[in-house]
Amino acid sequence: MKFTKSYEPGEFEPQIYAQWEKTGVFQSPKSAPTSADQNDYYSIVMPPPNANGNLHIGHGLTIALEDSLIRYSRLRGKNTWYVPGADHAGFETWVVYERALEKEGHTRFEYSRDELYARVWDFVEKQRGNMELQLRALGASCAWNDLTFTLDENVISRVYRTFEQMWNDGMIYRGEKLVNFCPAHQTAFADIEVEHQDETGHLWDIAYKVSSAPDQGTEYNPNIEHTEIIVSTTRPETLFGDTAVAVNPNDERYQDLIGGFVKLPLTNREIPIIADEHADPEYGTGAVKITPAHDFDDFEVGERHNLPRIQVIGEDGKMLAAAGAEYVGLPALECRKKVLEDLEKSGLLRGEKEIQHSVAHCYKCGAVIEPMLKKQWFIDVKKLAKTAIEHLEKNEIKFYPRNKKDVLINYLEGLKDWNISRQIPWGIAIPMFHQTENPDAPEWIFDTRVNLAQIEVGGVTYYRDEDTFDTWFSSSHWPIVCTDWTKERGSPYYPLNVMETGADILFAWVSRMIMMGLYVTGEVPFKEVYLHGLVLDEHGQKMSKSKGNVINPMDLVTKYGSDAFRLGILRGRSAGMNQAFSENSVISGRNLCNKLWNVARFIQNMVDEAHSDSPVAVEILEGEMNSEIVNLGQVEAGNSLPYSTDNTGEDWICRELTACKEKIEDCFANYRFSEAVEIIYSTIWDKYADWFLETQKIYKNLPLLKVTLEMILKMLHPFAPFVTEAIWQSLSWTDGQLITQKWPSRLKYDPISAANFESLITIVVEVRGTLQSLSGTNNGKYSLLYGEDSLVDDNQMLLAKLTGVKSVLSAEGQPRGLRLALANHELYLDVPEEVIKAHRENLTEKILAAGRELDTLNARMMNPNYVDKAPQQLVRQTREQIEEKTALIERMKRELEAI
RNA sequence: GGUUCCUUAGCUCAGUUGGCUAGAGCGCACGAUUCACAUUCGUGAGGUCACAAGUUCGAGCCUUGUAGGAACCACCA
DSSP states (O other): OOSSSOOHHHHHHHHHHHHHHHHHTOOGGGSSSOOSSSSGEEEEOOOOOOOTTTOOOHHHHHHHHHHHHHHHHHTTTOOOEOOOOBBHHHHHHHHHHHHHHTTOOGGGGOOOOOHHHHHHHHHHHHTTHHHHHHHHHHHHOGGGGEEEESSSHHHHHHHHHHHHHHTTTEEEEEEEEEEEEEEEEEEEOGGGGEEEEEEEEEEEEEEEEEEEEOOOOGOOOOOOOOOOOOOEEEEEGGGGOOOOOEEEEGGGTTTTTTTTTEETTSSOEEEEEEOOSOOOOOTSSSEEETTTTTHHHHHHHHHHHHHOOOOOBOTTTOOGGOOTTTTOOOOHHHHHHHHHHHHHHHHHHEEEEEEEEEEETTTTTOBBBBBEEEEEEEEHHHHHHHHHHHHHTOSSSEESSTHHHHHHHHHHHOOOOOEEEEEEEEEEEEOEEEOOOOOOSSSSEEEEOOSSEEEEEEEEEEEEEEEEEEEHHHTTHHHHHHHOTTTTOOTTOOOOEEEEEGGGGGGIIHHHHHHHHHHHHOOOOEEEEEOOOOOTTTTTTTOOOTTTOOOHHHHHHHHHHHHHHHHHHHHHOOOOEEEOHHHHHHHHHHHHHHHHHHHHHHHHHHHHTTSSSHHHHHHHHHHHHOOOOOOGGGGGGGGGSOOOOHHHHHHHHHHHHHHHHHHHHHHHHOHHHHHHHHHHHHHIIIIIIIIIIHHHHHHHOOHHHHHHHHHHHHHHHSSSSHHHHHHHHHHHHHHOOGGSSOOOOOOOHHHHHHHHHHHHHHHHHHHHHHHHHSSOOOOTOOOEESSOOHHHHHTHHHHHHHHOOSSSSEEOOOOOOOOOOSSOOOOOOOOOOOHHHHHHHHHHHHHHHHHHHHHHHHHHHHHHHHHHSOOOOHHHHHHHHHHHHHHHHHHHHHHHOOO
16 A cells, blocks of 8 residues: 555445455464463453444444443454344334324224234335444444344244242233323333423312211211312322322321221222321322322332222223213323312312423333333343342452442432333333133243244143343343353353443443343353443534434544544543533544554654665664664563664653553553543654654654554554554555554663653754744744753754754853853753843742742752651652752852853 | 442543642643654643531531532432
8 A cells, every 4th residue: 555645544444344254363262261260261252233223423432432342352352242232122213113004094903913023024124234334434443243132033042041930930920000100102111211301280179078987886976077178189190090089197197087088089889098108298289189090100009909900991092881871982181171070069179380390201202101001011120139249249340430339239229120022013022921711721831932923832822922122132142142141051251351341331231231141150241341432513402313412423533534533532531521512623633544544654654764765764774783673572572673772761761652552551450541542642743743743753763653653553552453454455565454563562761862852842842942932933043052961962963953953063162142040951042132031020039930840849848847747758759859959050150140 | 218439730630548739631832853762852831639617636528418410219199
């Protein structure tokens, strides 16, 4: 490949990905996992994106995080395995499909479950592939052969095995409970899938006439005070389902009524007056109607008092026969109007006021969720949650961010039983069959022949339960399924090293993987959890279609390249935090890629020149031969070329690159992605390009240039895989693919020499600053004079090049011009008298600033407690700083006098 | 009501077990310019680390409280 003037991601990315894929570097080492050492393995299973959807920005972040971990581990020589997944996304997909079906003028009710399942399968099959192409575009180095779809055979069979085990363990029960039911989608939801919104509603007061007083034995007093009880409700239409009126047992107002009966308005039914803590004496009249079939709290009250459950609203949202002949068939809201009118007529409506209350909505369509009495399958979660809490408290899983562990424990402590039935065809069929005809046979049996609507067992015909599993029930098996874990032989990849996913599904997914992992395998499913926060728009607002602030990651990839996107999205982001994201950070990533590209182009040009016959080449080659190659690369595995360091800049860059490498290792160990990106960015740009390469315009140490460039490519590769690979393969001296190279090891350098370069930098910065502060264009105008100073003497050429002065000369005992103060070297800028005078103010300011700093330092040393209690080294350091500052101020003062 | 988090430069955010003379990117100001890169180079301005008290030789960091903001869970008859 040829080095063009700027890096064009679009020209390289597709072909590089295709090459990686073709050469099999992503493939799982599953076929040959023989090492006994768990540390040789590194696996991540991808939270499966919706199979027929498109990736959103959150997926982009997920891939950037996970793939950088995987690529880093691969470079570190581990058996890496990044398992891609695709989610059937039960409900989401169903909604999309049903909409398509309706557009064709059909409804779900025209087909059997099996037909619908087959139709959605085809539908998904047609849509599928986009998501996978997008993962490729993001550079995900995952093992495509192992892609797991959540409806794959092995997933289903694993889920069935667990379900059977739970059934046998008595943890599964069929219960008639209130479920969150969406009348539009005709399915039940888990609590977590319901969105509560604050809304303005009405609270109506309705009088219930007392029909009979409580039986108080011989002490019965017929002259009771109350002839009616007023209850408040937001849902008058449910009164037909009332089976009691509750008052607080401590509420003195109603003591005489407890145990009595009231007549339900608009009907002739009598219902009891009961005492229950649920009734809040402070709220409304303190009396509350109890409708166990249509309210979650009332359901519980009903359980406590053995009240009947009368369902008055059907799944279609219309009134049932129990509501009485006048109301049956009316939609609930219509019925409410009529009930209110009728109550008004009979003088029982006593008040109406506006209130704010939160109303449950379907998270997908926004319809009001109707609590609906349904027979469903539930998992008794007590034991599961308890076990999970025990393991969490033993810190078997390390959380990033740490506090999420406590959040999760808090959640598990209050966890309610888990409703796993869903009334949608697109999902894993619940493997249960029932019968009612034969009293000797069990009502329900477990059987996996779910493709049959009815089966015969022991001469009895059983009928299939038509419901499917909640998707979280199957996805809680994800780590088990993807690592191919079995009871007999386990899996070298289980537990996973890390589970990386969104903090928003901590409860829905992470908690359930932990419970399920422990239940099935006895071990936690992963050793660490990294949770990322939401990606917000640039103003910190949640992205949403309705706000129109959604950023499509693919647009950014197209515009700036995949690497730029990855660098940009990792930047400024820390675990668990919802953080804003702006295109600027992607632009900055794009710039880095281009910078590196040009760095490589520059080095390659030097290499090419050296191999031509130009005079420059001869010079370079001679230099190469004269320098003693002290550090043979083969000593250090991972750095393939021998090199030497022959000047301060070279020692310095070796020191800096080594520090950078170690910092990145540390960042990976602690999931500090943003910091890793920042350190590699500033090392490449601010150190390598701005300083080292500038020095190399003079020295041209080709072996070192090669080694250091290779090192940089390897260090950046986890974050920016494409540009680094493109460069690697464009360089004339490298072989193979970067993706499978070895992570670099330390570079050797002379620390004193490296520190000397730091000194030179200080000088250069001061000279530049001073030149800048002297008004006008000063480039190449003045000379720099130096006193007795071997470092400056040795680096005349370099200093001239970096500062842009006319020349660097020895003052030969006759200094003149402007003395430089900050750098601890005797240096003068050879400028005329009047320019020096202009500089006076500048210098005074510097003296004052240094004086202030000196004061703080002195104050510290004056404090006896500091000298006694602070670590020795700090005290020593302070002392040195005081000496330095004092000397500096002295120098500046002398200079000021001299002017 | 419960759990948790946040408040640091104009904006978005780092800041690890307290050692700080508080950093980055973007933005801003000023200057540069053939020969790796204008997706460039150089210089600079900009901060009472929300507020208050405490612990400490020392607090952006620890403790308590106050104010403002966010997320999730529960509840709102």
